[in-house]
Amino acid sequence: MAESVERLQQRVEQLERELAQERSRRAVGGGDGGGGRVRIEKMSPEVVDSNPYSRLMALKRMGIVSDYEKIRTFAVAIVGVGGVGSVTAEMLTRCGIGKVKTFLFACHNGKLLTSGVNQLLLFDYDKVELANMNRLFFQPHQAGLSKVQAAEYTLRNINPDVLFEVHNYNITTVENFQHFMDRISNGGLEEGKPVDLVLSCVDNFEARMTINTACNELGQTWMESGVSENAVSGHIQLIIPGESACFACAPPLVVAANIDEKTLKREGVCAASLPTTMGVVAGILVQNVLKFLLNFGTVSFYLGYNAMQDFFPTMSMKPNPQCDDRNCRKQQEEYKKKVAALPKQEAAQEEEEIIHEDNEWGIELVSEVSEEELKNSSGPVPDLPEGITVAYTIPKKQEDSVAEVTVEDSGESLEDLMAKMKNM
């Protein structure tokens, strides 16, 4: 058995080499290319054409990042390999993330396929279709392949230093949810340690709530991303359980596109999408990831993108003490204890971080949403900065079923919420 696995692995490697050669040959119209590149043991700042890391290591010389090589020590889980997730994965792969593991999880129905080797984890049930060709990353010849397989192949070819692990399942079923939780908790740099960051690049409400439930339970920091159904707005959001508002604390926020909302909400309508909006959202998401992991610049708790007006609001939100997710409330208590145990100055600084996420230009876009407003967030809408609006208002009854029973198949009661949130 061990032998056959080894033989199969060798066969896969050989076929990948041949395929890369074949493709490069076709690209030059017959010549020879050699395919991909060899692995690189240690990132070097050397300025030579053959060094794929020279322009990244230059961030140190430029005074932006103090220790760029640290990028290799991080494991990031990406859930959803669609228009935003695939570009997010490509950017992180090109940045050289995850010497050990990166993760891509997906959100739909499909059977479990666990990879034998620890690699960048890809979770998606979906297949590549020609209808996806209006977004970056996938190519027409990949139509029919599963998104995770196609993505894994392309990404491994781009940077063989990054290791991949793919999962082709729906994280919202009970069984898969447990496995998902396990990979978040144990799939870090060293097996048994948690991942450093979870990125939500899914296209529906149920999957977002599932990630929120998992991260609240595990105290796992994550970033959410979304693009509107009309393709002209999007956002990213950083959620640190107990410290900033979780996805269940308040209705999800979206950047208003400032067009007639009635045209958006008709059911059964195919959502629009643009490579531009999705590329910008993936770009600001991965930029936030780099700033968070490599400790430079200001990490945004919320950054919106309104493509119609070129308007990019930022804000931050405290968690809701009345949040329906009990693990969120538990994390809030623990965060309070943590802050209380800090020396006075540090505690003030910690508070400051979430309250005054000021940029140095003194721009008045940053807003603070109070606890009081959050408490009432299912009724009156919180006092949000101009241009940001809630995606919907959760009716009290449904809110309970959403926040408490996310993992279970509460499909019926979520139906209209999901219709509204589809492709958010």
Place this chain on the structure above:
Amino acid sequence: MAESVERLQQRVEQLERELAQERSRRAVGGGDGGGGRVRIEKMSPEVVDSNPYSRLMALKRMGIVSDYEKIRTFAVAIVGVGGVGSVTAEMLTRCGIGKVKTFLFACHNGKLLTSGVNQLLLFDYDKVELANMNRLFFQPHQAGLSKVQAAEYTLRNINPDVLFEVHNYNITTVENFQHFMDRISNGGLEEGKPVDLVLSCVDNFEARMTINTACNELGQTWMESGVSENAVSGHIQLIIPGESACFACAPPLVVAANIDEKTLKREGVCAASLPTTMGVVAGILVQNVLKFLLNFGTVSFYLGYNAMQDFFPTMSMKPNPQCDDRNCRKQQEEYKKKVAALPKQEAAQEEEEIIHEDNEWGIELVSEVSEEELKNSSGPVPDLPEGITVAYTIPKKQEDSVAEVTVEDSGESLEDLMAKMKNM
């Protein structure tokens, strides 16, 4: 274990299929660059997996764009196929631009290679290197190929409905400049008509000034883009000759990264770059192109991106009546005549457009730079919105040689300017 064997077997089968496909494609000759999908005569809104335009045509149903199919009637020239230009070309290709022609010109030394057929025009002398792998688009197996060849192959495979024309030369030499001017003037939808838009995605000052000179002479609307040497800021700018400030009217504007400028300006230092910043700049550039061509949303005259603070300033600038480029001054006169000939209301509206590029959120970032400030722009810096700064101040003597003799090889006098502007 059984699972991993099964997965490996599936992978082997998949690779064998892909390899067989690749080989048959090459046997056919690969002349159409395809293997991806067949050409589509007419864009359809039909919501089926096999329709690559369904999500774009949905922009009509969503009330964003009134006539999406019009995208096919436009010819766009892209100069420079690097970190921003390649992604820009990919986005436009996926959007289905240019039923007849799109153009990619590049900026460096190299010999002329004209393609036999009229296709998306690619101009670049540069070769793909592993050092480019920290940005989107190119892949390691393309190392050694010319950027235009590699890009053309990939783009044609992605969307065979777009036609390509590639040029592998330096637009700043006298001979190539004439050819470049000719393709701008005559390479539109119908041969003999001008292109609809020129996009500058070059990485140096001289190439930008050359594009500026050409567009001022031809009255050609263009958009400029740039990313800072430290990789954490960028911008796009719309230049309508006679109506908005040209590249010679004022020192080029950049978004300050708010870090020690001294660390940036050391010569001979390899510039840093990030796939995130370049992806965002390409995204906002192509979004502006779509808004401009398809007539939706607010087209930005200047949009900056400061990645450190997630700050996106916008502004607009009137042309400088004392501009050193005589064709800019000529275009200003013609624009004034055009506005004067308009009925009063329309004239006021036309004026309004450039002066009050207000978004509907009442945000105070939009700034107006006066003629007086522009006149003095080589000395005191114009009163710019917070966070925007000039890339450099042109010493009076050099300014003359730059503005008047751009096309000639004025290499020596431009040396220090170029060192500063390298990879802007």
